[in-house]
Amino acid sequence: MPPRRKIVVVLKGYPRLSETFIAQELLGLERAGIELIIVALRRPTDGKRHPVHDEIKASVHYLPEYLHEEPLRVLKSLLVCLPQASFRRAFGTFFADLRRDFTRNRIRRFGQALVLAAEWPDDAGWLHAHFAHTPASVTRYTSLLRGLPWTCSAHAKDIWTSADWDLADKLSSARWTVTCTETGFQHLKKLANGSSRVHLSYHGLDLARFGDFQGIRPPRDGSSPDDPVIILSVGRAVEKKGFDTLLQALALLPRDLAWRFEHVGGGDQLNRLKGFAQKLGIASRVSWNGALAQEDVLQLYRSADIFTLACRIASDGDRDGLPNVLVEAASQRLPCVSTNVSGIPELLTDGETGVLVPPDDPKALARALEYVIRDPTLRVRLGDAAERRVRVHFDHQSSIGQLKNLFEQEWQAAT
Incomplete structure (x- = not known):
């Protein structure tokens, strides 16, 4: 009997503005002919949605975020x-x-x-987890309860803040695991004892949404108070993003x-950062835009002169992989100043x-930043080169295509 090809995708939360790369992957898989059902451990907390979320056809189901909130549902499932x-x-x-x-x-x-096991959709025959920490734990236990195969996409925080034993157990249990940076790939491959079931797969961008920027940026060089250089950063106000270092x-x-600094994103540390900007005496030159939809962020990429992100390894080991916002900014010929952490190089x-620079x-x-602010010609050169790299790689x-092939290989092997 051929395997059922509808996939249950387990996410920590859905939809999330900060996880556009997951949404565009889900849409891409649907367009490639793969049927999906989305299962989220948390309900959305963002007030806005990206357009890509409205294009995804998969139904969305929410598990109890906390067991005590739905005790009868949990008991019935048991x-x-x-x-x-x-x-x-x-x-x-x-x-x-x-x-x-x-x-x-x-x-x-x-x-x-x-x-999830008790409420399982009868027409689904596969589980896939996004993130190797809590979503993968739920997925792994469900796969054992249902006797179904599972696979995993590992990213950044989930790799670097999970215990090695936990990751190793999941890697040995999953049919395959993909991750999005060379540094993460090497770490997981080591934990998997060199297994060929660990794969490197960069997220990339939906370049149809981030089309060629045909505009010409003004040659600002920081010499005119009436026409300051615009510095942009996009990211949640959390420790690993290094916004205190940037300020x-x-x-x-x-x-x-x-210069003027534009920040996009929410985050637990946002109020603290606003106070820090006041303390540093630069608050009048900083704009805090909060979380924005993708189309609004795109316009900011196109109106800015420089993009910067001061990523670091957080005190608990958390770090970015390759921040998608850097790829987005580079796709718009926006020169990027960042740190040599994880997958950024x-x-x-x-x-x-x-x-x-170092974190x-x-x-x-x-x-x-001063070097790039004062040299608009350099900015053009860096931006053009970065855009070429994004559109090629x-x-x-x-x-x-890589993910679809991995799924297809498993399904063909099972027939």
């Missing part, structure tokens, strides 16, 4: 799963994990898996240099397609 022969094996795996990670989060993931760097720029080569170094970042169609 009673459905308990008599099944697969329950003992799934519970054994969960209990072994719980002994090494005795947390409410671990218990919650098994409870969510029970609900310090902006405060170190020469006083005679005319896989897109930006210092002095060729961008400018890179947590506001003086080095200030020097780099980061078209998301190649990633969609």
